[in-house]
Amino acid sequence: MEQHFPKGNKTRIVIVGGGFGGIELAKKLRDKEIEVIMVDKHNYHTFQPLLYQVATGGLEADSIAFPLRKIFKGQKNLTFRVAEVNAVQPLNNCIQTSIGSIDYDHLVIATGSTSNFFGQDQIQENAMPMKSIPEALNLRSLILQNLEAAQIAPDPERANELLTFVVVGGGPTGVETAGAIAELKKHVLKSDYPELDIDKVLIYLIEGSPRLLGAMSPQASKKAHLFLTELGVKIMTEARVQSFDGNMLSLGDGQQIASANVIWSAGVKGVVLDGLNPEDVVRGNRLKVNEVNRVDGYENIYAIGDVAAMITEEFPNGHPGVAPAAIQQGRQLAENLLNIIEHKPTSNFKYKDKGAMATVGRNRAVVDLHNIRFQGVFAWFTWMFVHLMTLVGFRNKLVVFVNWVWSYFSYDRGTRLIIRPYHKKVPHEPAKVD
Amino acid sequence: MEQHFPKGNKTRIVIVGGGFGGIELAKKLRDKEIEVIMVDKHNYHTFQPLLYQVATGGLEADSIAFPLRKIFKGQKNLTFRVAEVNAVQPLNNCIQTSIGSIDYDHLVIATGSTSNFFGQDQIQENAMPMKSIPEALNLRSLILQNLEAAQIAPDPERANELLTFVVVGGGPTGVETAGAIAELKKHVLKSDYPELDIDKVLIYLIEGSPRLLGAMSPQASKKAHLFLTELGVKIMTEARVQSFDGNMLSLGDGQQIASANVIWSAGVKGVVLDGLNPEDVVRGNRLKVNEVNRVDGYENIYAIGDVAAMITEEFPNGHPGVAPAAIQQGRQLAENLLNIIEHKPTSNFKYKDKGAMATVGRNRAVVDLHNIRFQGVFAWFTWMFVHLMTLVGFRNKLVVFVNWVWSYFSYDRGTRLIIRPYHKKVPHEPAKVD
Known part of the structure; x- marks a missing residue:
């Protein structure tokens, strides 16, 4: 019993993936005379930069995730669906998902990236x-x-x-x-x-x-x-x-x-959907896009964020796979899509590098902001402040803040619980469990 | 390769289960010249009264659980082991577990209760x-x-x-x-x-x-x-x-x-270990104990909390399966065990009823404290205060408090995430997943 979700009168934009890029794009389409469908396999947005704190018992999983439905609360032109997307059918302008086929006028692939084991x-x-x-x-x-x-x-x-x-x-x-x-x-x-x-x-x-x-x-x-x-x-x-x-x-x-x-953080690769031209898949399993994030060879398929490779002189391998790049592409694409729908000219994407930072531990972090570079305690506070501010949701900010303050004074990490024991899968199946 | 954990020179007390009763007992044995081994299948204590808030998206799982190792931090005479206990061998004074056999001088069964489907x-x-x-x-x-x-x-x-x-x-x-x-x-x-x-x-x-x-x-x-x-x-x-x-x-x-x-909260039954005399298992799958919580017919096996049925005139079905009963029995048994080891007389358990309460929702709860009964807003605050105070761990108290205050003002429940999708097991296997 394959379900079909046909479109109505309005132009329909389907966004696959509720990461930083997908969310920014969808939010910028609020109150416009179009229909937006967001599809994600999870019902929540994941704040990936803090996953390592969940893995090491510093934070609850729930405080770095945020319900996608809540992000789009009150956004009347958006429908959210939990579904795995199996393939795109560019000729039919629809995607095949675990809940049925969904038609689109414009498709945005914002599926992000997954661990790259480089075939090993x-x-x-x-x-x-x-x-x-x-x-x-x-x-x-x-x-x-x-x-x-x-x-x-x-x-x-x-x-x-x-x-x-x-x-x-x-x-x-x-x-x-x-x-x-x-x-x-x-x-x-x-x-x-x-x-x-x-x-x-x-x-x-x-x-x-x-x-x-x-x-x-x-x-x-x-x-x-x-x-x-x-x-x-x-x-x-x-x-x-x-x-x-x-x-x-x-x-x-x-x-x-x-x-x-052994913890694998040696690389990532884009999560590409089946059904697209294999020639569009370039280095790092990313989709080759032009300067308005349109996937090469398609009229109405776009990719943003980690899965997109916008190859320019400055970025011969595409932009870095970081949240600001995804957010900026999402924002720009929202503007461009609205222009495309209204037959207005589009503007090319221009990346604003926000710098980079990494924390090593208590009072120890490194921050590069263009020409300003600093390390140590102040960098550590900067890192915490930036991450807190980027976290989605006030409750999450509050709970993470409480946890960090508490850890700072107690030298403790609160959540070292084996709630679902990890059992390795049988050999020759990926060891991942969902 | 079955491992064996033989005892040393000191008297060894093995406690099965890190619920309210087991924890209280183990803590009261601190600094005594005995060896205590606590065995639990989880590495954490569960605050069961708030499980329903986890199930309905009000609280993170991690904030109602507490690492057992941390509870016993610095308690030098206690060893903690994560293991399933399969059976007791009363004649050999040892228990069979998933990590091997553990000898005991005194065994305390504090395994609590599980859902009772009454054979359906x-x-x-x-x-x-x-x-x-x-x-x-x-x-x-x-x-x-x-x-x-x-x-x-x-x-x-x-x-x-x-x-x-x-x-x-x-x-x-x-x-x-x-x-x-x-x-x-x-x-x-x-x-x-x-x-x-x-x-x-x-x-x-x-x-x-x-x-x-x-x-x-x-x-x-x-x-x-x-x-x-x-x-x-x-x-x-x-x-x-x-x-x-x-x-x-x-x-x-x-x-x-x-x-x-369909959510089943129609009853509970004790979690009894194999190897005990079947006649000791009474109504509700509880172990019949005497007034010092010793299991009938055994010299050195005790049961406390939900799994114990101390049948008296006042409590013909044993004490209620609530945290205060388990805690009081744990405390009394600690005293009695120390007396037994030193060949001193024991004292019979006497239950102090702390009353009962239940919350229905925002500003709506009911409280019975002996002759004082009240309902509504004040009962609701009482309920929250008592539960917060009973929660183990300062971080947990803080995080739960923050969540409750936040929910109170926002009318929201923060953690509605499908992190591990629930898949029903094949028919004729229990639908439970661990």
Whole structure:
């Protein structure tokens, strides 16, 4: 019983994905004489920059997620649907979804990105990604389960494996995750696990390029490196992961690390829908778009945010996969779509770089704002302020703020609960659980 | 590779279950010259009285749970283990668990209770229990999924089924759950689901006896009945559920209610361990204990809290399954165990009734404190104050308080997220997911 959602008289814009870009676009279409349908597989927006705090027990999952219906409360021209989108049918101007086919006049793909394992199936089976709330919660469960298992491991080698954490990828997520685990070790594990020899807890951060935070200034990289080293993280640069079987990780140069906890933050790839011209899919699995975010070769299909590659001289690989780029593209596309509908000229997208920042731990962060670069305590407060302000929803801001203040004074992380134990799936199926 | 955890020189007390009773007992044994092992299948304590707020999107799961390791931080004579307990071997003085066998000198069963479906397998397969955090989260997912499904149901009868909520059992949990769903309907659904005809959302509360809150005063029952009716809940007393196939609920008198959301709070039963004398298991699946909480026929096995039935003239069915009874028994047993170990005389348990309360919704609660009974706004504040104070952990108190204050002023419930979609298991397996 395939359902069909035909359009009415008004022009219909279908937006796939309720991330930063999709939300901004939809909001800017408020009160316009068009019909907007937003489709997302979740009923909530995820604030991805704080996923690592959920994974390391610092924040509740619910405080970094926000119900999409609530974001669009009172927006009369918008309909929200929870559905998986399976494919686009450009010739029929419709998308095939888990709830039926939905017609569109204009389609905007704002599906974001997912972990990129670069075709290494064995690593994908065994390492933990951290790009969604269920993934972050699985990682939290795994870390806590392995700590429990280490307490009773009869074999000291097995215990060491369980107590060794390897974060792969030295971008902001990898740096923040390694730092958070190091703080967990320092402030929480000692008192939570009195039987534990805390020196046995090892944390590695592995980066393929010569420096951490490659997209930031060398000064930021250097300082992040120093901060992590101070927290006891062992950093390996110019190191590539060759294989990981669940217990042993091998690097390109033959080194091996025995670990049961490998966290994958080495790269992302766009989430592309089936049915589009394969030639549109470029580096990083992104969709090649022109300067109004229109997908090459289509009249009425657009892509914004992480999944879009707007290749320009300044950005030969497209814009960075960060929230401000998605938000700016969403905003610009809203304007352009309204112009297109009214047969007015469009304006090309112009990216305003907002700078970059990463936090390593308590009082330790690095911030690059064009020519102003700073690190340390003030950077840390800046990081917290910016993230709090970007979080969607007043309740979320409040709860996260309360948690951070509380953690600051108590040196504690409140939510170290194994609510849904993580069970590895059978081999040769991805280890992800939803 | 079965592990064995033999005891050392000190007397070892093994406590199974980190609920109210188990925690109180373990804390009172602090700094004594004995060894305490606490075993729980979860790494956290669950504040059960607020599970219904998790299920209805009012609170995060993490703010009503508390890591057990943290509760016992610094308690040097206590070891905590996450494990399922499979059976007791009274002759060998050990318990069989998922991590191996653990010896004991004294065993305390503080396993609490679970939903009682009174042998009705079909209902158990299809109705939603709400006695643990995973169960409460499943229920939250199901409610939100069914609301989404109702928006697109092509058949109006199917839509009505999806929008009908039936709470079975008119005790405090049933009353509180029905009230919370009614408030969700009133304050949230209207704005979240603009396509929805709010009058189609029906809430039933079904109770087998002639009145709600049977354990409280007739005055409280009457007022709770009135409050719920004001909120639009349809109350059916002296009604028994005969069957529920997932879409249609049938009552004993032949009436039928089409509903896809049946919430089961009609009763609980003790969680008994295998290996004990079957004659010790009495009404409600509880273990018959004497007045020092020793299980009948055993020298060194005790039971406290919901799983214990201390049958006296005043309490012919044992004490009520409430937190104060479990806490008081835990406290008394700690004293008695220390006396038993030192060959001193024991004291019989004496229950101090703390009264009872239930909340129906905003400004509406009922409180019975012996001779003082009150209902309404002041009762509601009393209810909130008592629950906040009983919550374990300062962070939890703070986060719950922030959520409640925020909900009070915004008329909103913050956490309506489908983080792990609920999928019904194959027929003839219990529908529960962990």
